Amino acid sequence: MHSWNESIHICNWTGILCGPRYQRVVTLNLWSGGFSGSISLEVGNMSFLRELILYNNSFTGVIPQEIGRLSRLRRLGLSNNSLSGFQFPGCSIEGSSRKNRILLSLIIVVPILTMIFVTLVVIFCLVYKSRYNKNIPQETNSDNENFPQVSYRRLHEATDGFSLANLIGSGTFSDVYKTIMYEKNMPQAVAVKVLKLAVHGADKSFFAECEALRSIRHRNLVKIVTSCSGIDFQGNDFKALIYSYMVNGSLEDRLHQNPLLGPENEAPYSCLNFLQRLNIMIDVAMALDYIHCQCGSPIVHCDLKPSNILFDDDLVAHLGDFDLATFIQHDSSSSHTTSLGIKGTIGYVPPEHRMGSKISTCGDIYSFGILMLESFTGKRPTDSMFCSSLNLHDFVKMAMPHKVMEITDHVLFVTTKEENMTENTQHRGPIEEFLTSIYLIGTACSMKLPRDGLHIKNVIEQLQIVKKTFVETIG
Structure with missing residues (x-):
């Protein structure tokens, strides 16, 4: 070591490597340097030394015990010398051995903990999925032929990301989008009903509608094409029902939208005449008979x-939106019902339901009666003219039989034959009789x-x- 030039900084000497921060010797590599003599005891003062490479030299004597104090030492090479003595103490527990043990422990423990964590996550997901599926009525998935599934991605693409341009309706529990879907390369117009799962009760409405529509088929019920129950692109639950699109709108559109304007960007709807309204009421009654009795x-x-x-x-009427549908568990009597609270829309809900009575098929009959009266008078049950002392039912009842023409929707008789009948005094009697018959049925239903x-x-x-007599009368 005394042969090195002391005029040069020690870190620049051959075989010496210093740390960049403190400029302390970290490596002493004198491999095959032709050195001889004994190893200096001062080597124990090189506290930052990590590598001591002295092999292939001619060192003699005893290996200094001071080497044992080098806590940072990682590599020691003393072979091919004439050294003796191996009784120096081991490295400090607080030094390299402790760090090596810590490092080894981390190498072993971290992968084990990671595997345990991943396993627990997988088990949690499986348990959650199992419990979640138990809450879904079995009927929603048991009939894949009649109730196939469609992916969220496909619906997202078909509706242009559920664009507002495709939105055709919005309710408490859902939004409805119009789009075209292809089945076996054949285009089909559909209405995509997307559940607002953030709204309390929306998931129950989904299950109720799935349950109600799973196996029923009728000419006067809206046909369900497919469904979607999965996860959206943000990882949120997503549920939707896909129906055949009804191209001629709703009874609401026909009765209360300006018939000269029609729906936006579409041809205006024509007015509904007497016979059309009568046919619609028969269609709806047939749908109710099916779900109530068949x-x-x-x-x-x-x-x-x-x-x-x-x-x-x-222009065949189809009953849709079974969000609030309820199953009645009994044989044939409507008197034994299940109490499920108040359901429906203001103006159409039976008074006894508003007072907390049990749900029954009689409630649908009441709503049908109000629907009939609204269809022929053109007045909503929530019209501003109705208050606590007057409702649509009483309004119609007070007009019978002599003022039925006055309360009837003025656009009802629009065909040539019907206009002639209303203008011709001799036919006013039969027309009043037809209307009276309609209003009698409507008020009898809406008791x-x-x-x-x-x-x-x-x-x-x-x-x-009424229909048979009307058709025979107008020839």
Whole structure:
């Protein structure tokens, strides 16, 4: 070591490497340097030394015990010398050995902990999915042929990311979008009903609608095409029902939108004449008869109103929106019902339901009666003219039989034959009789206590008699 030039900084000597921060010797590499003599005891003062490489030299004597104090030493090379003595103490526990043990522990423990964490996450996800699936009615997935699934991505692409340009309706529990979907390369216009799952009760409405529509098929019910239950691109739950699109709008559109303007960007809707309105009421009554009397368990729609009556190409009425549908678990009597609270839309809900009575098929009959009166008078049950002392039912009842023409929607008789009949004095009598018959059925259905109303089969029978007589009269 005394042969090195002391005029040069030690860090620049051959075989010496210093640390960049403190300029202390960290490596002493004298491999095959032709050195001889004994190893200096001062080597123990090189506290920053990490590598001591002295092999292939001619060092003699005893290996200094001071080397044992080098706590940072990682590499020691003394072979091919004439050294002796191996009884120097080991490195400090607080030094390299401790750090090596810590490093080894981390190498072993970290992967094990990672595997345990991943396993727990997978188990949690599986348990959550299992419990979540148990809450879904089995019927929603049990009939894949009648109730196939479509992916969120496909719906997202079909609706241009659920663009407002495709939005055709919005309700408490859902938004509805119009789009075209392809099945076997054949385009089909559909309405995509997207559930607002953030709204309390929306998930229950989804399950109720799935349950109600799973296996029922009828000419006067909106047809469900497919469904979607999955995750959106943000990782949120997503549920949607896809229906055949009803191209001729709803009864709400026909009764209360300006018939000269029609829906935006579409041709204006034509007015509904007497016979068309009568046919619509028969269609709706047939739908109610099916869900009340021809299903395994009677289904109560609970939200019968003009916006839920939709029309196809031929103006055939279809009952839709089973968000609030309720199953009645009994044989044939409507007196034994299940209490599920107040459901429906203001103006169409039976008074006894508003007072907390149980839900029954009678409630749908009441709503149907109000729907009939609204369809022929053109007045909503929530019209500003109605207050606590006057409602649509009483308004019509007070006008019968001599003032029925005055309360009837003025655009109702629009065909040539019907206009001639109303203008011709000799035909005013029969027209008033037809209207009186309609209003009698409507008021009989919308009695204050729904259990006092007509049975749906009686309603259909009476409506068909009115239609038959009307057609025979106008030739």
